[in-house]
Amino acid sequence: MSTQQYAKETFRDLLERFRQENELTDIRQPVDIRHIATLVDQAKTALMFHTVIGYDIPVVSGILRTRTRAIMSMGCETYGQIEAKLQHGIEHPIEPGYVETAPNKEVVQIDDAVDLFRLPIPMSSIYDGGPMITAGVVIAKDAEFGFNSGMYRFMVKETNLTGIDIVTPNNMRLYAQRAYEAGRPCPISISIGTHPFEIMGSGFRAPLGMDEMAIAGGIRGAAVELAMCETIDMPCIADAEIVLEAEILPTGWSHPEGRFGEFTRLMGGLHWNPLVRIKAVTMRKDAIYYALHMPWENTWLAAPTRYTALRRALKAAGVQVKDINVTLGGCGFWHAVISIKKQAGEGKNALLAALTAMDMKHVVIVDDDIDVFDATDVEWAIATRVQGDKDIVIIPGARAKPLDPSL
Template identity: 40%
Template sequence: MTASRGPDPTDKDMRSWIRELESAQELIRIDKPVDPLTQMGSLLYQSREKALLFENLPHGWRSLGQAPANFRHAALAFGAPQEQVVPLIAQRMGKLIAPRMVETGPVKELKLRKGEFDLTQLPVHVAGQLDGGPVIGSGLVVTKDPDTGQRNLSFHRLQIKGPDKSGILLVPRHTWKNYQKYQARNEPMPVAIMIGHHPLYYMAAATTAAYGLDEFEIAGGYLDAPVPLVKCETVDLEVPANAELVLEGFIPPHVREDEGPFSEFQDYYATGTGKNPVVHYTCMTRRHDAIFKNLQNGSEMEGCVFHKLPMSATIFRRLKDVGGGPNLHNVMILPGIFALVVQMTPRAYGEAKNLLLAALASEYQHPKVAIAVDADVDIFNPNEVLWAIATRVDPDKDVVVIPGTHNHAMDASLQELGAPGTGLWQRFGSKMLIDATAPPPADAAARANFERIRPINPQLRLEDFAAAGSMDIVRALSPQFFGSRLLGR
């Protein structure tokens, strides 16, 4: 990395993202006073369609949430239609762009040392009724491998415990591996936590890749430009220069405290609750008018959206070469993140099962249910996926259960081994694949039995025939009701 004068002012950040959302009429401004501890979570949880910008919070703060609120917003961030965004991300994953060092940036406008900042004064919201307290869910944690110096960027929940202290949940992945190395040396692990940036940074952090791959290089590929980084003030780490806010500190070895419960991505509280590590903070740097980023979790909330796209694209990238290159159309992670659907046209009997096996053994630990459907099934409409299962599956030959598998540590439906904060923490269970495809086109006679009904003149549009007084009703109709597949488009 080479140093330059500063970040390019055209670099994407949270401010440009707010403008983009507003221009697309996808942002609601909230100018009335809102209490993050008692009101914000409810408002965020209700807003599945629009992003919310809270402009009247305690201590003069503003905060952005539910941005992206849905798959449509995520596609907007990548500048692609939602039907094309997963293959696009899969393509960009192969384009790693190294970050560039800069001397300073907006995140350095205010530098506050320990005693000059108070985490309890930040507009951190309480997401759910049973949460253990306010939790920063939008913090992207930067750490380094102490042996190689290689950076890692990942999501971790941070429960506020005082003015300069929080808990942290370390799922057994790359940050945990780094921490284990520091702990073996009996040394604290330096951390830097970025809060508030363009969603493509968050997508990069949610992208699971090989251990040692710098997620800032993935972000560069997503952005098609090198990420500008600045040095931290009190730890030997680098952070994005045009972030809203950065917290610096360290995780001491062998220290565990009560942490959780927390409203997690799978729509439950319990998983990951227990004795977990803590973070002690030494510095806060921020923009002088920093906009805080709050992230609401729950099924099909912002926390899920950030993970669904890169997970879908990573698995798409893995599947596109299975068996010499299948006729693969798309991949979509389903609500709850522990299931996925693969959209394909099978070339032979049994090929769908091959792809589903590869999907269940991907870089991600999450998937335990994998479903294959044909191109005529709209995978963005859950009703269509359920229809395919109901009408194209013979359970005896199209459903396979694989017992005794290692699954994601936060899947509450499976047997938990060990305890959070220990190397033995895992879930032991099973995985299932469902082949809901029709017979391959090579067997034309068998496939003809699954030709879907289509209306005459499918090019007609309802809005062209509706009375003027009914147009608002027509415009409000759910696209899942008038789906493109049902209209034969």
């Protein structure tokens, strides 16, 4: 498959490709927004809700909810190719380009005209604390570290006020913390309805100073086009359907947010987070709202970012890796089974190196004769080759992801 085949593909091009491949179903009869989550859960395809009762904007959801659509969305033929594409983006980033204007400038609502309740933001669970914006690619900037992009959740609180879930230690939290300590807001753009190339690039935890939109460009094979916002000195993704121009207010982590049906397939807890003021909403005249539906729509592109981080950590430790399986039972985030071509002592070295990757929680290291994708084979290796007092390593006090329900 040509690397450049999808380099210029837009979000809408992707939806049309899914439609042609019978991976997107158009629902044209009126639908209550409260039913969207259940309908997406029950569907075999992604769904486009053209008439959401009480709203003027259609909703699409379930785009990345299956392995097949995740593979298709990245222009790949196998799931393993997604990791290779991400690695290519990391090693060969392409800096974003800027355009004078964008389709999402066709409608501009500023200050008192902002009303987030006009957006058809469905709830993923009946127990959610409120409507959650789940598919926003956030761009922020720090005077010292430059641009940072990521995917964060925003709970709608008022017409122009949300929270932002940044309890997990990451670069966005650092930027917000630095702004808070300086007593100033942290401007951010929130681009909703973007291609999975940008979602995957922003979902990779890059080192400080590395622009995730450049990684997205490397994944895409062409520069991501950005446009400047109307009310803040910050770029947004030009192809996005809807853009929220916002500021993280210097309130500190002092306002409750949640609960939310998480990628863990469990309800998350109530967290304390900063407030976000939405200064402007810009969108296309015929904008489509993308609702990223938990848990599976978060998982299929999250796991490859863990594969890449694990390989980099193990390579730095000098460990020869045969295979890695970031398991779905570990939510695509926390568990890995890794087979290595080991020499004396390298099993524990591999274990310690792997635990430094992102928020990895449990790692099993096996010899290269074990199939890491065969749970029975892995369990057999544990049963016949492990002595708990010698071979199990516990690292106390290490960083964890606050969304871990066992904490």
